[in-house]
Amino acid sequence: MSLASTASAKTQPSTLARLFARQELALLVCLILVLAFFSVTVENFFSVRNLTNVLGQASLPLIAGIGCAVVFISGEVDISIGSLLATIALPLIIIMNDTNSLLLGVGGALLFGLIIGAVNGYLTAYAGINSLIVTLGTMFIMRGGVYLYTGQRAIPDDASLDSFIALSDGRLFNIMPYSAVIAIILLVAFGYMMRHRPFGRQIYAVGGNQEVARLAGYDVRRVKFVCFIISALLATVAGIILAARVGSAQHTAGLNFEFQVVAATVLGGVSLAGGIGSLTGMALGVLILQFLSNGLRGLGLPTEWQLVITGMIIIAAVAFDEAKRRRANGG
Amino acid sequence: MSELTHATAPKRFIGGQLLGSSQLVLGVILAALCIAISIAAPQFYSEANIIAILRQCALVLIVASGMTMLIITAEVDLSVGASLAFVGCIGMAVLNSTHSLTLGMLAALAFAGGVGLFNGLVVTRLRVNSLIATIGTMMMLQGGVYLFTREAVQNHNQLASFTDLGAGYVGAVPVPVILAALIFVVAYVTLRFTTLGRYLYAVGANEKAVRLSGLRSERLKLFAFVVTGLCVGVAGMILSSLMNAGQPTAGRGFELTVIAAVILGGTSLLGGRGSLFGTLLGVLVLKVIDNGIIILGWNQDLQMVVPGVVIILATYLDIIRNRANVR
Numbered sequence: 005m006s007l008a009s010t011a012s013a014k015t016q017p018s019t020l021a022r023l024f025a026r027q028e029l030a031l032l033v034c035l036i037l038v039l040a041f042f043s044v045t046v047e048n049f050f051s052v053r054n055l056t057n058v059l060g061q062a063s064l065p066l067i068a069g070i071g072c073a074v075v076f077i078s079g080e081v082d083i084s085i086g087s088l089l090a091t092i093a094l095p096l097i098i099i100m101n102d103t104n105s106l107l108l109g110v111g112g113a114l115l116f117g118l119i120i121g122a123v124n125g126y127l128t129a130y131a132g133i134n135s136l137i138v139t140l141g142t143m144f145i146m147r148g149g150v151y152l153y154t155g156q157r158a159i160p161d162d163a164s165l166d167s168f169i170a171l172s173d174g175r176l177f178n179i180m181p182y183s184a185v186i187a188i189i190l191l192v193a194f195g196y197m198m199r200h201r202p203f204g205r206q207i208y209a210v211g212g213n214q215e216v217a218r219l220a221g222y223d224v225r226r227v228k229f230v231c232f233i234i235s236a237l238l239a240t241v242a243g244i245i246l247a248a249r250v251g252s253a254q255h256t257a258g259l260n261f262e263f264q265v266v267a268a269t270v271l272g273g274v275s276l277a278g279g280i281g282s283l284t285g286m287a288l289g290v291l292i293l294q295f296l297s298n299g300l301r302g303l304g305l306p307t308e309w310q311l312v313i314t315g316m317i318i319i320a321a322v323a324f325d326e327a328k329r330r331r332a333n334g335g
Numbered sequence: 336m337s338e339l340t341h342a343t344a345p346k347r348f349i350g351g352q353l354l355g356s357s358q359l360v361l362g363v364i365l366a367a368l369c370i371a372i373s374i375a376a377p378q379f380y381s382e383a384n385i386i387a388i389l390r391q392c393a394l395v396l397i398v399a400s401g402m403t404m405l406i407i408t409a410e411v412d413l414s415v416g417a418s419l420a421f422v423g424c425i426g427m428a429v430l431n432s433t434h435s436l437t438l439g440m441l442a443a444l445a446f447a448g449g450v451g452l453f454n455g456l457v458v459t460r461l462r463v464n465s466l467i468a469t470i471g472t473m474m475m476l477q478g479g480v481y482l483f484t485r486e487a488v489q490n491h492n493q494l495a496s497f498t499d500l501g502a503g504y505v506g507a508v509p510v511p512v513i514l515a516a517l518i519f520v521v522a523y524v525t526l527r528f529t530t531l532g533r534y535l536y537a538v539g540a541n542e543k544a545v546r547l548s549g550l551r552s553e554r555l556k557l558f559a560f561v562v563t564g565l566c567v568g569v570a571g572m573i574l575s576s577l578m579n580a581g582q583p584t585a586g587r588g589f590e591l592t593v594i595a596a597v598i599l600g601g602t603s604l605l606g607g608r609g610s611l612f613g614t615l616l617g618v619l620v621l622k623v624i625d626n627g628i629i630i631l632g633w634n635q636d637l638q639m640v641v642p643g644v645v646i647i648l649a650t651y652l653d654i655i656r657n658r659a660n661v662r
Binding site: 081127131132133134136137138140141142143144145147148149151152156263266267270276306307308309310311312314315316318319322323326327330 | 457461462463464466467468470471472473474475477478479481482591594595598604605634636637638639640641642643644646647650651654
């Protein structure tokens with residue numbers, strides 16, 4: 005037994021084993037298993053229509069998940085994104101109703117998002133307040149602010165601009181929902197930034213070891229500040245798509261959205277401790293959860309079961325990941 | 336360096352030593368709030384209003400007592416809101432079928448304690464970050480309660496003892512307030528005057544050191560999770576008594592209010608630092624603000640905005656004061 009184990013330890017691990025050690029591959033296998041299982045058990049699951057539909061639904065957590073992952077990798081958290089979704093829908097819809105211009109509405113929404121991100125970022129990076137507390141606070145403030153402003157009523161989109169409606173039901177080449185296209189473009193762009201641009205490396209460095217990053221000459225505060233702005237702006241994009249989908253500014257929009265995104269991000273192997281994880285992993289995490297919930301619905305399970313099963317999967321996935329890491333570190 | 340600290344130590348004034356200065360700030364904030372509100376609305380100091388405030392504090396304080404212990408050990412539980420709703424439904428259902436308050440209460444405690452145990456085991460044995468683990472549990476409970484019942488579980492037998500749990504009085508004091516006070520005192524004494532309490536602080540401050548000195552840090556954390564769960568059990572029964580039904584939708588956002596109160600009270604999310612007395616002040620500040628907004632006739636949606644501002648502001652003040660102390 006001991007002979008065999010020493011022998012195997014000395015030889016190079018097989019290619020397959022090395023591939024499996026990569027988080028993303030394990031997730032990809034999970035995703036394929038989910039797809040395979042439901043393709044067999046649910047009629048019409050594996051159809052272009054259904055798969056692209058799910059991609060469209062996944063676009064919101066995918067887009068917001070990029071920001072969530074970036075903030076996690078920098079070693080902070082942002083749980084204000086759910087409330088942000090409801091907040092930025094107000095300037096978007098109001099400006100569009102007034103000016104009949106999608107561009108101005110989106111510009112207004114992005115400006116709001118920028119300000120919110122700057123506030124979160126300033127309070128965390130420069131004032132030094134724990135980011136969980138900051139974003140818990142702004143989460144309350146924004147949700148309460150939306151309730152106050154709207155009197156807990158939805159503000160309908162009266163302009164009904166074609167370009168805005170296209171965001172919800174339009175499809176590129178009549179196949180891929182525009183929202184999914186936007187999500188993929190943003191994923192590729194930010195994936196490139198995180199892997200190949202100096203700023204992406206700075207984010208990993210800051211999250212991995214803040215002190216070392218500081219000594220290496222990185223402006224730790226500025227990096228974190230920008231991460232919060234990225235998170236808020238991406239959540240704004242998700243909020244714009246959501247507003248298009250429901251055709252109004254809903255005061256309850258995005259309730260519990262932050263938990264859904266955080267769960268998928270962590271499932272994708274992005275560590276809350278900072279410095280670890282990838283956008284590919286996050287995207288796979290989102291897709292696994294979305295296809296799972298779509299498939300379970302196809303099986304006729306009530307939506308409540310989806311919540312229960314999602315919760316179990318998240319705990320199991322993180323526990324599994326943790327066990328693997330401990331074994332890799334020799335216990 | 337050590338000479339410096341020796342020199343500054345005696346200069347601290349006694350009040351600060353007694354309370355810890357963050358509590359002092361909070362006490363001043365609370366006093367200022369009470370004065371400001373009572374000037375604007377004299378009925379603030381009526382007996383009925385004070386009892387109303389205390390009753391609203393009770394639920395939050397009960398769960399916050401457990402949560403303070405848990406956060407001191409550097410863990411957190413986001414599932415308390417979802418658990419609160421589930422516990423109320425289960426307690427009510429058992430009460431309906433057994434006609435016994437004791438059995439209903441035991442079922443609620445067993446369920447809520449079980450949730451705490453589950454969270455604790457996932458965090459300590461499987462090493463899952465508690466923020467994630469309890470988000471997972473929260474989802475499971477939110478889904479689970481609807482699988483258990485889609486509608487509110489009505490109170491069928493109207494036991495007087497059950498109604499008293501939420502709405503009764505002993506003398507002039509509401510029963511929930513007495514229960515909250517009891518739980519608070521037990522938790523306070525445990526944290527402050529027992530070895531167990533010291534160990535809980537130690538685990539939060541430096542878990543490795545605690546393990547190396549031969550203590551089982553996992554057991555201590557597990558204990559804090561179970562205590563938090565049991566507190567939710569008590570609160571869940573009181574809530575269903577107050578609503579005269581088990582509501583599956585109850586407790587939305589309750590976890591955030593509780594955590595906000597604990598943080599406001601000066602307990603650090605990093606663990607090892609904090610006090611139950613601070614939590615008591617935190618709960619009072621939040622609920623006095625809530626009450627003030629109502630009796631001043633302001634828009635009740637401010638009840639979400641103001642606590643958000645207060646949490647950030649209080650934490651910031653704490654940081655500024657710490658920086659000043661270091662200098």
